[in-house]
Amino acid sequence: MSDAPLLEVRDLRTWFELRQWGFLRVGSVRAVDGVSFELARGEAVAFVGESGCGKSSLARTLLGLHRPSGGEVVFEGQDVAGLAGAALKRYRARVGYVQQDPYGALPPFMNVRRLLAEPLIVHGVMDRAERERRIRAVLEEVRLAPEEVLHKFPHMLSGGQQQRVVIARALILAPHLIIADEPVSMLDASVRVEILSLLRQIQRERELTLAFITHDLATVRHFAERLFVMYAGRIVEQAPVDELLDHPLHPYTQALLAAIADPDADNASRQREIPPGEPPSLVKPPAGCRFHPRCPHAIAGHCDRDEPPMLAPRPGHGVACWLHE
Amino acid sequence: MDVPPLLEVADLRLTYRTSRGPVRAVDGVGFDLRRGEAMVVLGESGCGKSSLAKALLRLLPRNAEGLGGQVRLAGEDVLALPEERFRAEVRWTRIALVMQAAMSALNPVVRVGEQVAEPLRVHRGWSRVQAMEQAARTFALVGVASDFLQRYPFELSGGMRQRVVLAMALVTEPEVVILDEPTSALDVLTQAGIMNVLKRIKAELGTSFILITHDVATSSELADRVALMYAGQFVEVADAADFFAHPAHPYARLLMASVPRLHQAERPVHIPGQPPSLLAPPAGCRFAARCPQRFARCDQDPEVFASGARHRVRCWLHADTVGCGEERTASRTLRPGGEGR
Ligand SMILES: Nc1ncnc2c1ncn2[C@@H]1O[C@H](COP(=O)(O)OP(=O)(O)OP(=O)(O)O)[C@@H](O)[C@H]1O
Ligand SMILES: Nc1ncnc2c1ncn2[C@@H]1O[C@H](COP(=O)(O)OP(=O)(O)O)[C@@H](O)[C@H]1O
Ligand code: SF4
Ligand code: SF4
Ligand SMILES: [Mg+2]
Ligand SMILES: [Mg+2]
Numbered sequence: 001m002s003d004a005p006l007l008e009v010r011d012l013r014t015w016f017e018l019r020q021w022g023f024l025r026v027g028s029v030r031a032v033d034g035v036s037f038e039l040a041r042g043e044a045v046a047f048v049g050e051s052g053c054g055k056s057s058l059a060r061t062l063l064g065l066h067r068p069s070g071g072e073v074v075f076e077g078q079d080v081a082g083l084a085g086a087a088l089k090r091y092r093a094r095v096g097y098v099q100q101d102p103y104g105a106l107p108p109f110m111n112v113r114r115l116l117a118e119p120l121i122v123h124g125v126m127d128r129a130e131r132e133r134r135i136r137a138v139l140e141e142v143r144l145a146p147e148e149v150l151h152k153f154p155h156m157l158s159g160g161q162q163q164r165v166v167i168a169r170a171l172i173l174a175p176h177l178i179i180a181d182e183p184v185s186m187l188d189a190s191v192r193v194e195i196l197s198l199l200r201q202i203q204r205e206r207e208l209t210l211a212f213i214t215h216d217l218a219t220v221r222h223f224a225e226r227l228f229v230m231y232a233g234r235i236v237e238q239a240p241v242d243e244l245l246d247h248p249l250h251p252y253t254q255a256l257l258a259a260i261a262d263p264d265a266d267n268a269s270r271q272r273e274i275p276p277g278e279p280p281s282l283v284k285p286p287a288g289c290r291f292h293p294r295c296p297h298a299i300a301g302h303c304d305r306d307e308p309p310m311l312a313p314r315p316g317h318g319v320a321c322w323l324h325e
Numbered sequence: 326m327d328v329p330p331l332l333e334v335a336d337l338r339l340t341y342r343t344s345r346g347p348v349r350a351v352d353g354v355g356f357d358l359r360r361g362e363a364m365v366v367l368g369e370s371g372c373g374k375s376s377l378a379k380a381l382l383r384l385l386p387r388n389a390e391g392l393g394g395q396v397r398l399a400g401e402d403v404l405a406l407p408e409e410r411f412r413a414e415v416r417w418t419r420i421a422l423v424m425q426a427a428m429s430a431l432n433p434v435v436r437v438g439e440q441v442a443e444p445l446r447v448h449r450g451w452s453r454v455q456a457m458e459q460a461a462r463t464f465a466l467v468g469v470a471s472d473f474l475q476r477y478p479f480e481l482s483g484g485m486r487q488r489v490v491l492a493m494a495l496v497t498e499p500e501v502v503i504l505d506e507p508t509s510a511l512d513v514l515t516q517a518g519i520m521n522v523l524k525r526i527k528a529e530l531g532t533s534f535i536l537i538t539h540d541v542a543t544s545s546e547l548a549d550r551v552a553l554m555y556a557g558q559f560v561e562v563a564d565a566a567d568f569f570a571h572p573a574h575p576y577a578r579l580l581m582a583s584v585p586r587l588h589q590a591e592r593p594v595h596i597p598g599q600p601p602s603l604l605a606p607p608a609g610c611r612f613a614a615r616c617p618q619r620f621a622r623c624d625q626d627p628e629v630f631a632s633g634a635r636h637r638v639r640c641w642l643h644a645d646t647v648g649c650g651e652e653r654t655a656s657r658t659l660r661p662g663g664e665g666r
Contacts, residue, residue, distance in 0.1 A: 050512045050513075050514055050515070051482075051483055051511070051512045051515070052482070158599075159370065188369055188370040188539050189539045189540050189541065189583075189584075190369050190370075190539065190580075190583065190595070190596060191595070193585065193592070193593050193595045194595040197592070197595070215512040215513060216513075216585070217513065217587065218542065218585040218586060218587050219585040219593070221587075222585070222592040222593070245587065245588070246588075256513060256514065257587065259513045259514050259516070259517040260513055260542070260587050261517075261542040261543060261545055261546055262542060262545075262584075262586045262587060262588075263541045263542050263544070263545040263569045263581070263584055263586075264545055264569060265545060265564075265565040265566035265568075265569050265570070267545045267546045268363070268524065268545065268546060268547050268548055268549065268565065269524075271521050271524060272520065272521055272546075274514050274517050274518055274521070275514070278482055278484070278485075279482075
């Protein structure tokens with residue numbers, strides 16, 4: 001196995017055009033705006049950030065569902081933008097997708113057997129017995145009893161079971177990379193840990209790369225090795241997960257961590273410190289550092305003018321903030 | 326200790342008729358709530374939390390039957406009131422509900438200010454001007470700028486929409502506000518902002534809250550009291566400080582161990598197994614199949630025991646902890662009061 005990264009993302013941009021009356025261009029939503037990172041083979045990483053900061057758009061661009069407006073996505077040495085036909089199909093088989101909403105992810109009119117057979121048929125597995133063997137194997141891998149679920153339709157399964165089927169479908173073509181977009185946010189708190197543990201275990205056993213997107217900083221330590229914090233379409237901080245949670249450097253990351261409650265009866269008697277205002281418009285993002293209108297440490301005349309580059313004040317720890325120059 | 330509770334609920338029951346038999350979604354629930362107090366109802370999906378909220382407001386789907394028990398609001402049993410009087414005097418005006426997923430149910434073609442003012446015009450017969458003035462005051466209370474009154478739901482972020490929905494429930498200045506999963510769909514900062522608003526309203530207006538959620542950490546942001554629900558019943562009701570530090574019911578202990586904490590080295594554990602069907606709940610303790618401390622007696626339906634003032638546990642392990650003779654005859658449901666009687 002080579003040491004080359006599995007995935008290299010350089011200065012990636014995904015902008016959505018805003019049109020009035022269907023044709024007049026009035027601007028763009030810069031959902032992903034200059035994102036760069038590398039993923040090694042066999043590592044598990046997480047992306048965190050507020051709603052609307054561009055996490056799903058990033059995931060969908062990596063999956064080839066959105067065409068990048070700029071920058072590069074290089075997977076196993078190949079530029080993904082140039083792929084077409086059979087090569088694109090092969091790429092899609094190499095990257096599995098666990099989508100945000102399990103309730104919407106599964107077509108209601110297909111039973112589990114049919115659902116899992118579909119990607120195999122599309123990718124040319126024509127032998128019925130072979131398909132059945134692979135379907136049963138993957139169901140067992142996600143801890144579902146094949147006999148119990150094969151004939152069932154999605155509405156007959158609990159949320160946790162549905163999400164296991166979604167994971168099975170993402171695994172069935174033996175991908176090298178799994179992108180999981182908030183795989184548990186729609187599920188009950190009591191089954192979240194179970195599903196995340198399952199994903200992490202499969203990732204280790206199969207030695208695949210797992211990139212998951214989450215709001216939930218409290219669980220991230222247990223399910224990822226590296227962490228990326230996104231704000232308004234950009235990565236603002238990145239580090240190994242323990243380093244980042246124990247020494248957060250970006251004021252936005254610090255705010256996110258301060259907003260998290262551990263269960264404690266004293267919480268009820270104090271107001272939580274949160275940054276004022278809301279995440280900025282991605283159509284006209286603020287000049288300079290995008291967090292400056294909400295940042296308690298903003299340096300006037302600097303932060304509101306100059307965009308901070310990714311700095312490395314501690315080994316392996318990147319932060320885009322002028323305080324760490 | 327002589328302050329009578331604002332809300333006293335005893336033996337509340339609600340059943341749904343289905344083709345496969347009756348589903349007992351609320352099965353003998355009891356608790357009391359004081360003025361200015363917030364009680365959190367925790368429990369897994371499907372345990373009956375939303376049904377409890379609907380039962381308290383008598384907002385029942387067509388297949389509901391067997392709504393029974395007592396719901397005393399400031400001493401009066403409002404469950405016994407005829408529907409017209411309940412509608413005129415209680416629902417929305419004295420007890421309000423923010424329904425689960427309410428923020429996606431806002432009317433897309435009506436300005437949010439009008440939607441917030443509507444309950445006053447419908448239930449109180451206020452003029453449009455009066456109602457809009459009160460809506461503006463309520464917007465200020467929940468932290469939404471008054472120019473938002475003129476906006477449509479799609480022009481608002483998720484956090485702002487949730488505040489608008491909250492304003493809709495608060496505009497009539499009800500004594501009890503029930504919130505069903507108000508922040509589950511929101512991210513941490515938005516969630517923290519909403520919880521800050523609720524804390525302020527509770528402190529400033531003395532409103533009582535019932536907050537329904539399955540997120541233990543968020544629940545601690547508001548809770549004075551915690552009720553843990555399992556398979557249609559309350560299995561523990563306690564002061565928040567007691568519950569979070571010393572949960573008594575085996576299910577509560579497992580639940581607290583399953584909560585992820587930011588600075589904890591060990592991975593949280595998950596509770597094995599699944600809750601029983603409410604169609605045919607098992608005889609004996611409903612938690613028995615998942616309980617690590619199960620013993621012979623658990624084949625019988627556990628009684629409710631008092632393990633302290635205002636602390637009730639439905640579990641045989643606590644049969645010995647009863648302090649006084651009166652409470653030894655603990656009823657089969659969690660009854661209100663106790664220490665004052
Ligand atoms: N197809 C599209 N056309 C126009 N705008 C879009 C499109 N998809 C996403 N956006 C916009 O891009 C921004 C980022 O969206 P995205 O869904 O990627 O965020 P997110 O972090 O995943 O949010 P959430 O956690 O709420 O799902 C948002 O402002 C969104 O409205
Ligand atoms: N209208 C209905 N008809 C039949 N069963 C219902 C209905 N509404 C809820 N239930 C059932 O009642 C139980 C409790 O539901 P609910 O109160 O919505 O739970 P929660 O809010 O805790 O998720 C579940 O088993 C659910 O399937
Ligand atoms: S660059 Fe300036 S405004 Fe941005 S986070 Fe750092 S201190 Fe705050
Ligand atoms: S009554 Fe028995 S089975 Fe039920 S929670 Fe208590 S110990 Fe466990
Ligand atoms: Mg998303
Ligand atoms: Mg519910």
